[in-house]
Amino acid sequence: MPASLLKSTAAKLFPERAARYAATRRFAAVRRDENNFVHPDEIADLAAPHDVVSFDFFDTIVTRKIALEEVHAKTAEFGERYARGDDGPLPAGLLAHCRHRYQEAVKARGMASTSRFRNEVDLAEVFDGALAPYIRDADRRRRIIDALIAHEVETEKRVLSVDPGMVAALTALRAAGKTVILVSDMYLAEAHIRSILDHLGIAALFDHVYVSCTVGVTKESGLLFGHVDRELGLEGRPRIHFGDNWNNDVAQPRRMGWEARHYFRRENEETKARLDLEARLGGIDPERALEMLLSDVLPGGPEDTVRMTGAAFSIFARRVLQTAVRGGYDRILFLTRDGTVFHELIRHYIDGSGAAAIMPLPKMEDLAFSRRKGVVLNYPDLEDPAWEGFLNFNVRWLTHAEPTLAAILQTFSVPGGELGLSGDGERLTLNGEDVAGIPLDLLRDRPDLAQPLHAALARRRDMMRDYLDQMDLFDRNEKLMLVDIGYSGTAAKAISEQMFIREAKGQTVASRISMMLMAANRYYQGNLRQLHPRVTMYPGTLIDTRDWTHRAVAANFSWLEPFAVDRNRGSLQDFAQDAEGRILPRFAPGSPAAPGAPDRARLFAAATAYEDALRVARLPEAEADRRMTDRFIRNFLYPDRSAVTAMEGLSHHGGLTEVAEKEVIMRIRPHRMIHDLRACHQQDKWLQGSLRASGLGFLIPLLNRMIGLATR
Template identity: 25%
Template sequence: MRSAETGFDDEYDLIHVLRGWLLRIADLKSDDEVQKLAHELSEFELVCEEECSYVDPGIVSLLTEYPAEKTIYLSDFYMPSEMLARLLHSKGLKLLVREGFVSCDVRKNKRSGRLFGHVHQSLDVAPEQHVHIGDNVYSDVEIPRRLGIAAVRFTPEWAAEARNIQQIAFGSREALFEQIAIRSEEAAREFIAAEPAERSAAFCAGVRAAPLFLGFCHFVAERAVRDKVDSLFFLSQEGDFLHRVFAALFPKSTLAGLPLPDSRGLGVSRVSTFLPSFPEPIGHEHLKLVWSLHWQQRVSTLFKVCGLEAGEFRDLLESLGLKEDELIIHPENDPRIGRLIEAPAFRKAASRQYSKRRERLDRYLDQQGLGRRGKIGVVDVGWRGTIQDNLARMRPDAEFTGYYLGLRKFLNPQPANVEKHVYGVDERCGDAALLDSFEPLEVICSSMSGSTEDYREDGDIVVPVKSIHPKSTLHNFPQDFQDGVVFAAREWGPSLAHYAVSSDELRELSVRLWTHISRSPPAGLVRTFLEVPQHDVFGFGGHFDRSQVPSVKEMLFGVFNRRYRNHVILYLRRTQWEPSIAQHPGMSTPHRMMAKTLLRLARLYKRGRVAAQRAQLQRGH
């Protein structure tokens, strides 16, 4: 029955409302279950109130102007007095206001004036002995004055302005994001004012791009709670940066009052986890998982994948007609590669490396808390989730749920204990444009600690063995950019929580920022991209110098000259980021125009081929 129908004001306490709501929508077997869940939900609501409320800086000095024998709180509020007292206590106001009256407790409110009467009767005071202070012009001023109470309206100018801003922000997410962005950029300029111009530019670029990574980290937190994962592992290299953002965004390890799973970085890579991930030493069938992704592979790279050095097998290679630096097209079809893998010397060496690496990786995962059962969440920037697949094979009895900023189509069968979710761009759903060249995002997310290649024993523990190209240490753009993103996370975080912003609401802005970074990148990003070689572990091997664009001569005569043509094709296959051509400092205008034209034609060819394959598959079905 409605409260008003029984002679009271239309007031209800939170737990009463939750009970009624649960009885309507939840299939709970007993009243005890209803009461228990209602209590849990009310406690969650209190936590949210604690996170969003604050003490007005002028309230204490104001109260000293109105000395009284007794100071109480008097509130039209949906939480009972016991919960409101806990809220005030959490803000350090217990000594200032110890007790009071709440409308939902007595089902009488200030709007009707009946709560004032209840207070006077309960405390045995007359209206003229009562000074009431509040901010609402009707409930806190007009009504009490009608009753003979001395009413004081407390509306600081800054609070009125803040309320207006909040009303705008609550009405429009776009306006809210714009407000936070302006505030963050102003704080960043002040923070970075004394820094060198190059660091300042990279730092501010990170601040502007921050919502891309904040939206993703919010997505990770939401999904981790929803999927009930036991722990979150951020996979290096890019995971080192993403974990910094995650920790800055959720400093209390909670999302809207809900506890987030424990999280940490994990020193892994494709090459450090591939070989040891199988239940038996590597063979031809295992290597097909690599060749499906890299249909061109150098012989030396094949050895690297198996943890071996090709130089130690020169006699075997010579007997098979193979050269260490030879680029093999479709290795799965080359009979020489088949004979190499079956050669006793190769199999014995590969099996020995497999055993060592599997034992070290197994110990490392145990030491990092990656269990053999349960539900494990992994986080990475993208692109096919192959490290997650490798970990899932290492821990077949655990469930692995992956969270990615972008995902490409899977080219290999997915392990049964793997599930993958994407926040930004999903090629499986037809979103391909931003994935034409994903290297820029890898550059700005890369870790200065390098990439994990193997593991070694250090006393009683196993630690990652990492490598980093010397030129990487000469460029501070990624680190400065990341520092800007983490700085912005601390600025954005409280507002995202206060306004209950979800990752879905940030997604459009996130993709827009990703597009901007890809098409109109900061100069420091392009410079780092060109000057720091790309490490190609599984395909061509070694490091690829992206600044060495094929010459005009090679582009023009590539139609007739096979060596020139191969150089041009290999370059186009290994990088397709057009701004690296547009902003290349060492190219003439004709050279730049020719290169950009070839890049665009290559992308059109690739998309056309994919479309044709899709149409063929559909006809087959």
């Protein structure tokens, strides 16, 4: 085998080792001489004879934590996820590949121009040319380009580190009365570089900033130094430039009459070369890259469970946004109460991306909905033969109670007084008669009860329908995305049934509705069969019923709900009109979280920590998200002691009608194991965590396999 092929193969197999070796060897022979300096402490003496002192920026004053190619990859991934062409998603790789051969063509056009010579590219111009065949509207294209560049600037702010020695040297030069300038070859405009300087806290250290993208000519050609001379009237004055690139920062300024020194700090050069080589060889080992990412996210101990869950919520929120953008959805509607957290997380992510208020995105709103309101939405008239069967099924489903008058009122949150009854709960009277326990099958024979009951339920149905009309859920020719944490898609089923009802009455149904769930349970597949053709449901995004391990962790979601619930609101009670006639939802009072419970502030902090880590991660965002999702699922599928500790004492909002606080974990007694596991499941407790908390963790793999097989 030829030696070159052997070396190439070894580099592909062991990219980190190969990059480290090549970087070390590359600079081993470099020796110090009068042309270079190795530490910022030397700058004061070198600059002493000069009035004007100029500095390169990147790899001189600041260094990157990741390779420049990885910065570019993050911009491209952001664009491919959250920008859409006129006819669908942008071509894969477009935003990455255009920065090579096409960028050279853009530069060549500028150099060939007789009216506007340029030998530097503007990244905005490169992106504009690349996107023009796919986004014809110039204004929309400009907004997307601005968002891409804002995202890259934000990434640079996160990955750049300022050399404190350089800051000290710059500060001393300013104190000595020197004119200090920054001269940089960069495809980003001067305004963006100034934004980075402001973020890093060093903008005040420079009297002037010159950037090749804005000026149009480069240090590489020497022309940028000539421009600085003319702008500041420096010709003939003593001036010196410092930088890390021999041609751009030494040879060219000297050619233009400047003094110059090469900044060569071996550890900086070796780190930069190693990062660049690793990126070209395909990156570092993904599992090690994930561990590096997690070291910034997971502090260890019980808090890791909160952090992983916050990361998982961030992953789902960003996936919703990606799906909605790439799918050409007009609006995203987040269902109360559990779905609204993802609305907040998307807003939070966009605000932190640098692209807030720039990127054209679907409109986002909250939609007041619940299982109970989904049922009442399709409530039939009293004369309908299905009336009794409808109430019988839904009261039993929602409350697990016999369908008596009292149970019906409780199920649909109807106060007895609305029917002219006295008392409440299980003690309801009409003219002194106890009517609470009258069974459903006898209600038709009691028009004094059935008619006011029907009027109350019909009023709620009609108000719900009016609210959905106000939200333009059916009439517009739009693509709508409904978002909820999970689990079976009953909202999609209820809305589908309403579409069938409307069409049967000759009413317009023009919208197309999709639903995204973070997690799906075993009832998801059954609900798919009930959907109107205009309604679709995506499989569970993070937890899907097609994988046996996912089915095992989805035995119930009592372990997930404490993190999602909006405790500022109780259950959705009803709707009411305000003074302007607008229909507004009315919720029961919220409930305080238990001490130490993961409130939304902690969840947002965890999501932010993960998103911040993604900015500097050596992994593509999609790969990091996939691996983090696996970690998140395993944390609850095979919980360790710290995961159980994190969940002990927490409660979730159980109940399909009124909210009821329920603990997540119950103790399993070894001598009553089957009985207690059955009770654990029936009472909506976390099965795996309950086993671990009871000292029976060794049984978790067997339980998971049994659940996975039984729920196929």
